[in-house]
Amino acid sequence: MVGLFQICMLAVVAVASAAPQNKPIAILRQESEGPNADGSYRFSYETENGIRGEEAGQLLNAGSEKEAISVQGSNSYTSPEGQVINLIYTAGEQGFAPQGDHLPTPHPIPEAIQRALEFIASQPSTPETPGRRF
Secondary structure (H helix, E strand, C coil): CCCHHHHHHHHHHHHHHHCCCCCCCCEEEEEEECCCCCCCEEEEEEECCCCEEEEEEEEECCCCCCCEEEEEEEEEEECCCCCEEEEEEEEECCEEEEECCCCCCCCCCCHHHHHHHHHHHHCCCCCCCCCCCC
């Protein structure tokens, strides 16, 4: 006869075996360079569970008012559903620009709307008159 204690122990063992294991993940490869005197840097890594990343950056317009950093990089990993996720990105004066098949994309603009937008953009600009109402 199975007692309440045995049922509780079986439940604890079942929950513990289903819980994710917090085992440390080994780093297989790691490289780093910089920051260099010119402001550039580079790093890359790869872990035993298939996560990979790399990034390189450089300083633009050093010492000027328009000084900025330009970055290019990529990351990849396998999702819990088994899909390989690849992300490529740039970042700089124009902002952050990620690319990847897993990222959502906007719906295409309907042709009639696109033509209307192009027509509006082609029209001369008229200054607004204070107090004028439409």
